[in-house]
Amino acid sequence: MASDIFSFEFKGSSMKMNEKQNPVNYKIVTAHIIAGLIFLTVAITAGLLYSLQFLNKYPLPGIEFFSPGRVRMLHTNAIAFGWLLNGLLGGMYWAVPRVSGYSVLSRHLSWLIFWVLQVLVLAAAIGILAGYGQGIEWGETPIFVDPFITLGLILIAINFIPPILRTSRDAPLYVSLWYFTGALVWVIMVYIMGNYVPQFFIPGAAGAAIAGNYIHDLVGLLVTPIGWGLMYFFVPVIIKKPIWSHTMSLMGFWGLAFFYPMQGIHHFMWSPVPMHVQYSAVVATIAIEVVVTSVLANFILTLKGSGDYLRTNYPIRWFYTGMVFYWVTCFQCAIQGTLTVQKLIHFTDWVVGHSHLVMFGVFSFWLMGIITELWPRLTGREWYSMSLHSWAYWLNTLGLVLMFIDLTIAGVVQGFTWWGLNHFMDSVKFSIPFWFIRTLSGLMITGGILSLIYNLWMTARSEKVYEAKIAVA
Amino acid sequence: MTGNIKERFSFVFMVAGIGFFVLGFIFQMLGPLVFLKDIPMKTVSELAKEDINAEFYQLAEDYPAEFKKYFGEPTQNAYSEALRLGRDIYIAEACWHCHSQYVRPVANEEIRYGNVSVASEYQNELQMPVLFGTRRVGPDLTREAGVHSNDWHAAHFYDPPSVQPDSVMPSYIWFYDENGRPNKKGLAIVAYVQWLGSWNRS
Numbered sequence: 049m050a051s052d053i054f055s056f057e058f059k060g061s062s063m064k065m066n067e068k069q070n071p072v073n074y075k076i077v078t079a080h081i082i083a084g085l086i087f088l089t090v091a092i093t094a095g096l097l098y099s100l101q102f103l104n105k106y107p108l109p110g111i112e113f114f115s116p117g118r119v120r121m122l123h124t125n126a127i128a129f130g131w132l133l134n135g136l137l138g139g140m141y142w143a144v145p146r147v148s149g150y151s152v153l154s155r156h157l158s159w160l161i162f163w164v165l166q167v168l169v170l171a172a173a174i175g176i177l178a179g180y181g182q183g184i185e186w187g188e189t190p191i192f193v194d195p196f197i198t199l200g201l202i203l204i205a206i207n208f209i210p211p212i213l214r215t216s217r218d219a220p221l222y223v224s225l226w227y228f229t230g231a232l233v234w235v236i237m238v239y240i241m242g243n244y245v246p247q248f249f250i251p252g253a254a255g256a257a258i259a260g261n262y263i264h265d266l267v268g269l270l271v272t273p274i275g276w277g278l279m280y281f282f283v284p285v286i287i288k289k290p291i292w293s294h295t296m297s298l299m300g301f302w303g304l305a306f307f308y309p310m311q312g313i314h315h316f317m318w319s320p321v322p323m324h325v326q327y328s329a330v331v332a333t334i335a336i337e338v339v340v341t342s343v344l345a346n347f348i349l350t351l352k353g354s355g356d357y358l359r360t361n362y363p364i365r366w367f368y369t370g371m372v373f374y375w376v377t378c379f380q381c382a383i384q385g386t387l388t389v390q391k392l393i394h395f396t397d398w399v400v401g402h403s404h405l406v407m408f409g410v411f412s413f414w415l416m417g418i419i420t421e422l423w424p425r426l427t428g429r430e431w432y433s434m435s436l437h438s439w440a441y442w443l444n445t446l447g448l449v450l451m452f453i454d455l456t457i458a459g460v461v462q463g464f465t466w467w468g469l470n471h472f473m474d475s476v477k478f479s480i481p482f483w484f485i486r487t488l489s490g491l492m493i494t495g496g497i498l499s500l501i502y503n504l505w506m507t508a509r510s511e512k513v514y515e516a517k518i519a520v521a
Numbered sequence: 522m523t524g525n526i527k528e529r530f531s532f533v534f535m536v537a538g539i540g541f542f543v544l545g546f547i548f549q550m551l552g553p554l555v556f557l558k559d560i561p562m563k564t565v566s567e568l569a570k571e572d573i574n575a576e577f578y579q580l581a582e583d584y585p586a587e588f589k590k591y592f593g594e595p596t597q598n599a600y601s602e603a604l605r606l607g608r609d610i611y612i613a614e615a616c617w618h619c620h621s622q623y624v625r626p627v628a629n630e631e632i633r634y635g636n637v638s639v640a641s642e643y644q645n646e647l648q649m650p651v652l653f654g655t656r657r658v659g660p661d662l663t664r665e666a667g668v669h670s671n672d673w674h675a676a677h678f679y680d681p682p683s684v685q686p687d688s689v690m691p692s693y694i695w696f697y698d699e700n701g702r703p704n705k706k707g708l709a710i711v712a713y714v715q716w717l718g719s720w721n722r723s
Contacts, residue, residue, distance in 0.1 A: 321640075
């Protein structure tokens with residue numbers, strides 16, 4: 049096992065440990081990564097299938113269980129809960145004990161959470177395909193699964209908060225732990241709010257205000273803070289340098305915590321939701337861009353002088369590519385979140401491109417970087433192939449950029465055909481070439497992911513024992 | 522104790538975790554609720570009581586045997602049942618992922634679809650959860666009532682390109698029995714789509 053990562057020193061809390069004291073449970077990290085990759089495969093298969101419907105080439109027509117609409121919900125939910133939540137938990141099981149110096153509350157609880165999560169994702173997937181999807185975006189998990197997911201999220205908080213709390217008694221918390229603390233609390237409230245309130249208590253436009261915030265907060269208050277927390281952990285560990293500015297870290301966290309819960313209504317601009325609430329969402333949406341830029345600047349300045357890592361170290365390359373996409377996403381938010389731009393691009397494929405840039409280009413890229421960083425350490429095996437890393441990186445990156453540009457242009461075209469009062473079918477006919485390219489880009493992404501998975505598989509089976517750091521390409 | 526209070530667990534937990542979220546919840550989520558509180562909330566039965574639209578009576582005439590079998594007579598109760606089931610199908614099949622349900626006051630939508638949507642139209646049980654939608658692969662449906670005939674819808678759900686060339690909507694053959702006649706689901710979804718915006722016709 050590598051020892052470099054154990055002796056990393058944080059300001060304020062120094063810790064050096066050997067393997068016997070190692071508070072990390074390697075098996076649970078591995079299990080979450082594998083489960084995540086299985087659901088990622090399911091999700092991209094569902095996405096590809098769904099994209100074929102747009103070309104009228106759906107391979108399973110007329111089968112109720114595989115109806116394209118239901119497969120779409122499977123695609124998004126498998127990504128959010130099956131892939132991202134699994135992967136992020138895997139990262140947290142690695143990072144939290146290392147940063148805090150304490151293990152999570154209980155290894156038994158960790159395994160309970162693991163199996164509960166897999167069973168629930170599976171139950172949600174089957175429920176959605178069987179026609180029990182819920183009418184809330186990102187919350188399509190069937191109503192009978194929701195209480196169990198809520199319970200699971202509470203268990204996750206119970207498992208992860210003790211080490212954070214204990215280390216807080218010794219010293220100030222490291223940046224990662226601010227983000228994790230926030231996320232562990234937010235996700236419970238966000239989930240309860242989004243899945244129950246519009247469904248059972250508040251109808252219509254006021255319910256839409258909550259549903260809109262749920263769409264936004266599931267990304268913004270679950271995936272984003274855990275993702276950034278992991279970046280604040282992995283980047284300094286790999287490049288062996290502290291984060292450039294602590295003040296900017298503080299700004300980034302508190303800015304996110306303050307502005308993120310205030311902007312979800314930008315998903316329902318020009319709707320019957322009261323206008324002044326929409327205006328306030330625009331302001332918060334633009335404000336967060338300032339915060340995001342400061343976070344990005346902080347990370348880029350951290351890399352200053354170590355830029356060669358981008359060439360030689362795949363995890364760092366995945367991380368920083370994801371960060372650039374993150375900045376593009378948020379810059380896009382500040383523009384598309386205005387009432388003016390919404391007139392044109394709302395309801396179009398522009399938004400679909402945007403969401404792929406976030407959920408795939410940012411967080412999935414980060415997870416693939418984390419998996420690349422951890423896999424040799426988890427399995428104790430040397431990489432099977434370095435060129436497959438290159439294939440995975442370039443196929444995913446080029447596939448995603450192609451998809452993003454394609455869908456963004458498609459969105460503008462669709463928007464203008466509607467605004468220009470063309471026959472509605474024009475917006476469909478003009479979109480066909482774009483949808484064709486979208487499917488191609490999806491195939492590239494599939495190729496990228498499969499080359500990563502194949503590499504992981506062959507590495508785990510290989511005989512070569514891991515000794516050094518991830519080698520130079 | 523060393524360090525800034527901002528870097529302590531309790532502060533992060535209470536202020537960032539709970540405090541800011543509650544603040545956002547009050548401004549962004551409870552705000553709209555307070556402003557819309559005077560609009561009465563209607564149940565499906567109340568909606569059906571107000572008006573059974575012409576398309577529903579027509580549906581009973583278009584498919585008499587099937588209608589009789591699944592809904593009996595076109596009464597208020599039958600209408601409530603059909604609307605509720607139709608709404609459930611609309612959710613289960615993710616219709617709402619490709620069709621929106623609100624007309625915006627911009628981008629010529631008034632000309633294309635009809636009157637701009639207002640909050641009171643959504644203050645009812647069938648909009649719980651709200652079905653605004655976020656994407657229009659197909660057109661907005663909130664002014665759909667009466668735009669097409671029941672027959673058109675029946676043919677369209679069975680095989681969309683047969684009545685709308687170039688359509689990319691999938692077919693929903695499980696809305697039909699073995700003779701190609703609409704079953705309970707088929708009748709309900711047509712009733713629901715024909716209800717959308719029926720209150721808004723002059």
